[in-house]
Structures are given as structure tokens and as C-alpha cells.
Amino acid sequence: MSYERRLSHYLDLLTVLFLKEMKVRYKSTTLGYLWSVLHPLAFAFVFFIAFKVVMRVQMEDYGLFLITGLFPWQWFANSVGLSPLIFLSNASIIKKIRFPTNILPLTTVLQDMVHFVLSLPVIVGFMLFYGKSPGIAWLYGIPILLAAQVLLTYGIALIISSLNLFFRDLERLTGIALTLLFYFTPVVYSETMIPEKYRYLVYLNPVAPLMISWRNLLLNGGLDPRLAAACVVHGLLFFAAGTAVYNKLSWKFGEAV
Amino acid sequence: MSAPVITFRSVTKNYTLYHELRGGIKNFLFRLPKAIKQIRDSSYCVLKDISFEVGSGETLGIIGRNGAGKSTLLGLMAGILRPSAGEVEVNGRITPLLELGGGFHPDLTGIDNIMLNGVLLGLSRKAVTRKLSEIIKFADIGDYIGQPIRTYSSGMVARLGFSVAAHLDPEIILADELLAVGDADFNKKCLDKMSDFKRSGVTIVFISHSMESIRKICDRVIWIEGHKIKMAGDAGAVTGAYKNSRPAI
Numbered sequence: 001m002s003y004e005r006r007l008s009h010y011l012d013l014l015t016v017l018f019l020k021e022m023k024v025r026y027k028s029t030t031l032g033y034l035w036s037v038l039h040p041l042a043f044a045f046v047f048f049i050a051f052k053v054v055m056r057v058q059m060e061d062y063g064l065f066l067i068t069g070l071f072p073w074q075w076f077a078n079s080v081g082l083s084p085l086i087f088l089s090n091a092s093i094i095k096k097i098r099f100p101t102n103i104l105p106l107t108t109v110l111q112d113m114v115h116f117v118l119s120l121p122v123i124v125g126f127m128l129f130y131g132k133s134p135g136i137a138w139l140y141g142i143p144i145l146l147a148a149q150v151l152l153t154y155g156i157a158l159i160i161s162s163l164n165l166f167f168r169d170l171e172r173l174t175g176i177a178l179t180l181l182f183y184f185t186p187v188v189y190s191e192t193m194i195p196e197k198y199r200y201l202v203y204l205n206p207v208a209p210l211m212i213s214w215r216n217l218l219l220n221g222g223l224d225p226r227l228a229a230a231c232v233v234h235g236l237l238f239f240a241a242g243t244a245v246y247n248k249l250s251w252k253f254g255e256a257v
Numbered sequence: 258m259s260a261p262v263i264t265f266r267s268v269t270k271n272y273t274l275y276h277e278l279r280g281g282i283k284n285f286l287f288r289l290p291k292a293i294k295q296i297r298d299s300s301y302c303v304l305k306d307i308s309f310e311v312g313s314g315e316t317l318g319i320i321g322r323n324g325a326g327k328s329t330l331l332g333l334m335a336g337i338l339r340p341s342a343g344e345v346e347v348n349g350r351i352t353p354l355l356e357l358g359g360g361f362h363p364d365l366t367g368i369d370n371i372m373l374n375g376v377l378l379g380l381s382r383k384a385v386t387r388k389l390s391e392i393i394k395f396a397d398i399g400d401y402i403g404q405p406i407r408t409y410s411s412g413m414v415a416r417l418g419f420s421v422a423a424h425l426d427p428e429i430i431l432a433d434e435l436l437a438v439g440d441a442d443f444n445k446k447c448l449d450k451m452s453d454f455k456r457s458g459v460t461i462v463f464i465s466h467s468m469e470s471i472r473k474i475c476d477r478v479i480w481i482e483g484h485k486i487k488m489a490g491d492a493g494a495v496t497g498a499y500k501n502s503r504p505a506i
Contacts, residue, residue: 008381009376009379009381012376012381012382013376013377015382016372016373016376016377016382017373019369020362020365020369020373023364023365023369024362024364024365092360093360093377094337095332095337096335096337096353096360097335097337097353097360097377097378098335098336098337098351099377167282167285169282169283170282173282251339252273252339254332254337254338255272255273255338
């Protein structure tokens with residue numbers, strides 16, 4: 001097959017699988033969209049009660065702070081949390097048809113990205129409620145961060161979904177790791193609240209620059225170029241690592257699923 | 258026989274036994290040396306040093322008992338499995354006929370699944386749209402086409418699966434037990450369609466336990482037993498020998 005023919009088939013495959021996931025997720029429920037918004041909102045509500053009402057954290061607009069951090073986190077956590085099962089749940093086609101299987105985790109990540117983008121109006125609604133409005137930096141900031149997060153999440157999902165075919169208990173480990181990562185990432189607190197001597201540790205966390213950048217961008221309409229560069233670099237690194245793991249293992253998928 | 262489209266050159270296929278790994282990461286890390294050794298050593302041989310050719314336009318039957326390695330052979334042809342040793346060469350587009358609509362999603366309607374399956378098997382979305390009405394007509398399952406697949410009987414799923422694959426302009430068809438669930442009517446329709454393909458020069462590799470349908474459409478048959486080709490040749494002769502070799506029950 002020629003290169004163009006392969007590329008156009010890859011795009012067709014992506015479209016069909018994307019629509020399939022969309023239909024399966026929203027089958028027989030018109031509330032589908034609401035559910036994807038409700039989850040992070042419920043989270044925000046819980047943390048608001050725990051940290052603002054009960055523990056009295058001193059921070060302005062803490063509710064909005066939570067919302068702008070939790071929505072992008074939810075996208076990351078959903079895709080990564082689902083990744084151990086991506087190849088397993090498609091075992092019947094992987095065993096029979098030869099196709100670029102790395103398209104399956106990509107579909108999952110793009111799916112969750114679309115849900116995140118669709119929830120941006122909800123975030124704007126809360127901003128207006130808090131007396132804020134979207135900044136001009138959104139125009140270039142959102143595409144940059146979207147691209148960085150797709151690369152990062154896809155890379156991680158590719159590693160986990162491939163390895164899980166050989167180590168089936170990776171699924172449980174992923175759940176635990178996501179919980180730990182959530183509290184080690186400045187999502188419900190700000191990076192400036194971390195004691196000075198531990199603050200450098202945050203930059204070892206590949207998700208931290210992304211989550212900090214999203215919140216700054218959505219909350220204050222600003223994008224720190226150094227943080228943005230860190231997001232893109234992390235994204236590219238994990239994309240490369242994921243592709244390397246996949247290339248090393250994918251020929252065994254047919255017998256391992 | 259014309260130029261071969263599928264060539265197996267002393268192909269051996271071993272499966273790694275992953276059970277030590279399936280014990281999970283904990284087991285793997287705590288017994289690392291043992292686990293690695295086990296992965297290296299523990300393999301299970303399915304096919305050993307097998308060579309054959311399938312000519313263009315030929316219909317080849319593959320028979321053998323359960324677990325003999327028939328489906329492994331198809332997997333190697335489809336490029337889903339890699340040989341442990343030897344070489345598999347395929348010239349042409351492979352269309353696997355999935356048993357029981359392997360690539361279907363239960364919550365999607367028949368029409369959505371036709372699109373999904375067609376594109377997975379290599380067609381463009383445009384091409385599937387163009388052939389949609391033809392596929393629906395051949396499957397002949399009435400109004401169910403707009404219902405989710407989970408409401409289908411297994412026979413209806415098989416009909417739809419065969420119908421999609423049959424409209425892909427295949428060059429090489431790999432069929433694994435496709436006649437197991439359809440009713441007599443549809444099985445006849447399938448065999449007719451296979452004969453059509455045969456006439457138009459499509460290469461077919463056909464796995465079945467039904468010696469009758471093997472004899473009906475295959476030119477040549479390979480019988481696999483004990484990791485090897487036990488017998489190959491004329492369909493009547495091989496199926497006859499296979500039947501006679503069966504332990505009397």
C-alpha cells in the first residue's frame with residue numbers, strides 16, 4: 001500500500017473507532033455529556049467541602065481553582081485508568097485482523113480530549129460566576145497544552161496497555177499509581193504551598209507542569225513559556241518511550257491477548 | 258499450478274508460555290532469574306518445520322484435530338503471528354473471514370458494525386458506504402439490521418460477518434470454521450459465494466471439520482498432525498485417510 005493510502009486508511013480507522021466509542025459511551029443515554037461533566041464537578045465539590053469549609057484553606061476563589069485543575073486531570077486520569085484494558089477488550093479483533101493496533105489507545109485519548117474540550121464552556125460558566133473572563137492567551141495556549149497532553153497521555157497509555165498484556169496485574173498498580181500521582185501533583189493545592197525544600201520534587205513529576213499550566217491558563221489567562229516548553233518536552237519524551245515499547249512488543253500481541 | 262501467493266519455508270511456531278508472567282509483576286520481580294529463565298526455556302511447539310505453497314486461485318483446505326495448529330497456520334498467513342523460525346511470504350491482500358463476527362461490537366447496530374468491520378478489514382469509509390445496501394441485502398436479516406448486535410442470534414451474527422467480508426473484493430480469503438453456526442439455507446449461500454470467488458480467481462484457505470464441505474470446494478487439502486504436515490494432496494484422498502484414521506467411537 002502506498003504511503004498516502006495508508007495514511008488515509010489510518011484516518012478512516014480512527015474516525016470509525018472514535019465514532020464507535022462515542023456511540024457506545026452514549027448509547028441510550030441523552031445524559032451522556034452531563035455525566036462526563038458531573039464527575040469532575042462532584043470531585044471539586046468534595047474537595048471544596050474538605051479543604052475550604054472544613055480545613056479553611058486560605059485561598060481566593062478556591063472553588064474555581066479546583067475546577068480549572070480537576071477537569072484536565074480528569075482527562076488524564078480517565079485515559080490512563082482505562083489503558084490497561086484497551087488491548088484486552090479488543091482481543092477478538094487483534095487476534096484476527098492485522099491493523100495498526102496503536103490506534104486503539106489513541107482513540108481513547110482523543111475521546112477523553114473531546115470530552116474535556118466540550119466541558120470548557122462549563123468552566124467558562126463558573127468563571128463568569130466568579131467574575132472572571134477568558135483571556136486572549138487561550139487562543140494559542142489551549143492548542144499547545146492540548147497537543148502536549150495528547151502526546152503525554154497517549155505515550156503513557158501505550159506503555160501501560162502494551163505491558164498489561166504480559167503483566168496482567170499492572171491494572172491494579174495503575175489504579176494505585178494514579179491515586180498517588182493525583183496527590184503528588186498540584187491539583188487541589190498550589191505549587192507555591194509546597195515547602196521550599198521539597199518544591200523541586202514537583203518538577204520530577206511529568207504531569208505537574210501540564211496541570212499547573214492548565215490552571216494558570218484557565219484561571220489567570222497566562223502561559224509561562226518555560227512551563228509550556230516543559231509540557232511539550234515531557235509529551236515528546238513519553239510519546240517516544242510509548243512508541244518504543246509498543247514497537248518492541250506489538251508483534252507478540254496476537255498470542256498474548 | 259500458477260505462481261504461489263502464499264509460501265511457507267520451513268516454518269516453526271513456538272508459543273512462549275506466559276504463566277510465570279501471569280503470576281504478575283510481584284512474582285516476576287521476586288523471582289527474576291527464575292522467571293527470565295522460564296521465559297527463555299518454556300515454549301510450546303505447535304508447528305515444526307512446515308513448508309508448502311498455495312498457488313494463485315487455488316482453494317486449499319486445512320484439516321486436523323482440535324489444537325493441531327490450524328488456526329495458528331491462519332494467524333501466520335494473516336501476519337498476526339510471527340514464525341519462530343522460517344519464513345512466511347504472502348503476495349496479495351488478505352481478508353480473514355471472522356467466525357461469529359469477531360470484530361463486532363455488541364452495543365452497536367448492524368449498520369454501524371458493517372462500517373466498523375469493513376474499515377478494519379481494509380476498505381475506506383467511502384467504499385463501505387457504497388456497498389452498504391448490497392451487504393445488507395446479502396445478509397438478509399430484515400429489520401434487525403438497525404438493532405444492536407447483542408439482540409442477534411449467533412446465526413444472524415455469522416450472516417452479517419460473512420456478508421461484510423464477502424463484499425470486500427478479496428484477493429486471498431482465510432476462512433476458519435465459518436459454516437459452524439449458520440442454518441442450511443445460509444450455509445448453501447456461503448458455499449455458493451465461495452464457489453463464485455473460486456471461479457473469479459480468488460485464493461481461498463479453508464479450515465473446517467466438515468469433510469463434506471471441504472471436499473465440495475477444496476482443490477487440495479493439508480492434514481496437520483503432530484506439529485507436521487501428515488498428508489497433503491487431493492481433497493478426496495486426504496479427507497478419506499483422515500476419516501479412516503479416527504479412533505472408532
